[in-house]
Amino acid sequence: MRRSRAFIPTSKEAPSDATLPSHIFLARAGFITQVAAGLYNYLPLAKRVIRKIENIVNEEMVKVGAQEVELSFVTPADLWAESGRIEKFGKELLRFKDRKNNLFVLGPTHEEMMVDLVRNRVTSYKNLPLNLYQIKTKFRDEARPRFGLMRGREFIMKDAYSFHASTEDLDREFEAMEAAYKKILTRLGLDFRVVEADSGAIGGSGSKELMVIADSGEDTIAICSKCEYGANIEAASRSARALVPEAPVADFNKFLTPDTKTIDELAEFFKVDPYYTVKCVAKRVVYEDESEIVLFFVRGCDNLQEVKALNATEALDIVDVTEEELKELGLEPGFIGPLDQVKAKHVIDSDLKGATNMICGANEDGYHFIGVDMSILDDVVYFADIAEVNEGDICPYCDGKLSFTKGIEVGHIFKLGTTYSKPLKAEFLDENGKSQPFIMGTYGMGISRLVASVIEQHHDESGCIWTKETAPYMVNIMISNIKDEAQVEAGEALYEQLQNANIEVMLDDRKERFGFKMKDAELIGFPYTVIVGKELVDGNVQLFDRATKTKESMSVADIFDKLMEFI
RNA sequence: CGGGGUGUAGCUCAGUAUGGUUAGAGUACCUGGUUUGGGACCAGGGGGCCGAAGGUUCGAGUCCUUUCACCCCGACCA
Structure with missing residues (x-):
């Protein structure tokens, strides 16, 4: 893409209400614009990042045998009445009537829809297990949306739903999904922790949250100093104190x-x-x-x-x-x-x-x-x-001590059991020909929230620092002086070479000064910027590494191979 | 949903206590020129129903009433 043609409205000033780095930089760097409270437009750069995250999610879902579907965004209110969640969700459900006066709800999550899809279509244990997922816009009419993409009313979520004939099989799938989620977050380059959680409005027996560690996180999580134990403060437990203060012994x-x-x-x-x-x-x-x-x-x-x-x-x-x-x-x-x-x-x-x-x-x-x-x-x-639990309390699984940290909830996986299949009468016939409700699991991951999470963990005072798996473009070629024909020629040649090698590349061919274009590149956060500038007279260009902000000179002849090595 | 705040140019904001020519700055944008290694400089230019509706007044961005939107703290929330 040529920068001169790209729709990337960058700005020196942040929206007055933005406080989080992810919100400030995504807005300043031209990834998102706000439409109304909790509603955002995704501009070309954001769309590319989202697609990258979706691709990773899709790859990992395929590996665990989940199948992608896409369910209607508009959902009949009757289904929500059937499960009882029309009251439980309350005002967060955006309701409206169609021209025939039928009540509908914009889907905030799709347990009911998914159960409805599967019931009476899968009717035998022979066709289980089944895992269906979608990546789709969700809508929750939050009382107070805030923090940019972190807590919007409209957001993109990947939601998967699994159906099983036994709790043992659900346990197996739950573990497989947990592993897949860890893989996704690792590939995205995020520092995270899997923690025990409260099951909230979704319901069910066991649940775990995937928390991206960040000071700006809205959740407090307790983690053990010695073992893998971690839990949302809402669900954290502890062992009884080993050392207790001296007791005030007295008769009643x-x-x-x-x-x-x-x-x-x-x-x-x-x-x-x-x-x-x-x-x-x-x-x-x-x-x-x-x-x-x-x-x-x-x-x-x-x-x-x-x-x-x-x-x-x-x-x-x-x-x-x-x-x-x-x-x-x-x-x-x-x-x-x-x-x-x-x-x-x-x-x-x-x-x-x-x-x-x-x-x-x-x-x-x-x-x-x-x-x-x-x-x-x-x-x-x-x-x-x-x-x-308090900081310093004893871990419930070992003798380590619990400490608190803040996290961004980017995923939540539940063992639902029959919470939805029972009220919605979604049943199959088991080996004995007996009717049983499906044993279910549900697995959510906030895609748009992940975009913000990446920036919460990867930014500096100059702007975004995209990880290789999430970068909207891997390489930015910056022609320092557009009036210098030799620079233009060298820049164009590398641009073509990288495009032919299927590298996602931006060519900054704007008639702007060096400093302006560098600041812009740093704000957007391309992992690498090739500076075609004053060193060209010696046959050299510079490779600028966004994460370290260091420049390395190398000959024009070597730059392509060097880039291919890094990418 | 409680408490508070703010609506003026694409963006960030002055101007409103005390009503008075044609509503301002910075930035962004357009034209010309100079400049070309860290968000340059000079000159010229376009851009506003002062959130909306009603009212007071000779006269309202400014005062009054109503309303809408957005934001902040809390409650709530995969």
């Missing part, structure tokens, strides 16, 4: 503790480690048609993890409550404890099961219980893992 008693409403005040009052205190977090738990206040109890040194709390109560939502609401129930904020009190449902963190020498609220203004043995609650209360 009610103790006057005026004005000690917070854990800090309580720990200070008794001069004990917050580890031995019981913290109460009251929340309103919302179900489909009702809601109730639930008291969550964790150790004073821990915090409630709301996603875990949501899962423990099987609720749709969890919202804050006011002190007034608690007082109406007869509870005493600051002094709420799990003993002798049945005014609201209790959920106690499993780390408190059997704990002794604890201090907790006595449900009476100004009083706490001391010397509490939590095991007396064993049979009467619901225990669940609801505490958020």
Whole structure:
């Protein structure tokens, strides 16, 4: 491509609202333009990068035996009602009616559509397993789209769906897909981590997220210092502490503790480690048609993890409550404890099961219980893992310590089981002629988010640095002075030579100054720029490496071979 | 969905407290000239329903009302 003909509107200034490097540089370098909140146009350079990522995804999907399909973007609302997700997804589903007044939904993900496609068409265990995928635009009417391509309302996702006759076969496919996803991210040149995750609105038994490590990531992940364990903070677990602080041994008693409403005040009052205190977090738990206040109890040194709390109560939502609401129930904020009190449902963190020498609220203004043995609650209360892990906690699989880092969720793979096949009545006949719902898996990967992720990990103050597998063009030939006929001739010759060798090459033939064209090349981020300039009189050109920003002189005769070596 | 902010040239922004010729700068763009190794310089030029609608006024980018859009913090979210 000749730069003089290319539609690459670069700019010195970033959009005023852009904060992330990926957003700033993709906009400045002429890859994307914004249309409306969370909606972007992909310009020629972006389109080329997207196609490259898609090609890699396609290659790896073919290797694991998945088949590409493309399902309708507009999906009948009836299907969403059938699975029950029309409520669960809520306003994120963009709904509209056609001229015949039928309700439709723009597809935010395609479990229902895919199940509908397969049910009654695959009806025998002999035709399983089956893995179908597509790469397609999705639409989710996010409450607050932001960060450019990172969180758009319209985005490109690769979504795969597998169908199995047994959970063992699903496990096998899940592992194969995880391996394929790792391969894709590795080929793209990304630093990533596979972590355990919460299954969210998609549902299902087990799920893992593929996180690209980046400070700008919106997710916090806990990773082990010794082993491979990593988990989203929403799902991270830990081992019980090996070393515990000295226990405040005491007989059970009610103790006057005026004005000690917070854990800090309580720990200070008794001069004990917050580890031995019981913290109460009251929340309103919302179900489909009702809601109730639930008291969550964790150790004073821990915090409630709301996603875990949501899962423990099987609720749709969890919202804050006011002190007034608690007082109406007869509870005493600051002094709420799990003993002798049945005014609201209790959920106690499993780390408190059997704990002794604890201090907790006595449900009476100004009083706490001391010397509490939590095991007396064993049979009467619901225990669940609801505490958020802290940095420095012990890994659940080894004796390593957990630390936090930020990640961009670029992939999420789920073992769905029969979550969708059952309600949608998608069944097959097994060896015994018995009807069974499909055992399913679903595997998503954000293609447009990957474009942004590559730049989050590969950029500097001058702009984008594309990896070899993602670069829109591998080589940029820069003719320093377009009025110098010898430079033009040498540039054109190399341009033709590289094109004939099927190298993706840009020829910067614009009538601009050296500095202007270099800045432009650095902003766009071509891996290599060949500078045809003042050294040509000695028969030399320079090879500029974008990643290292170094220039190497070499003879015109050698440049082609040298490039072929690098690419 | 709560709280806040901003809408003026393709882009980044002045101008609005105190209404008053023809609405500005930088950048980008066009023409001519000079320049040609790190976003050059000189001269000339095109480009605006001042987000939209209504109102106040002799007169509105500026004041009032309504509305829309976009952004930020939070809630939410593969």
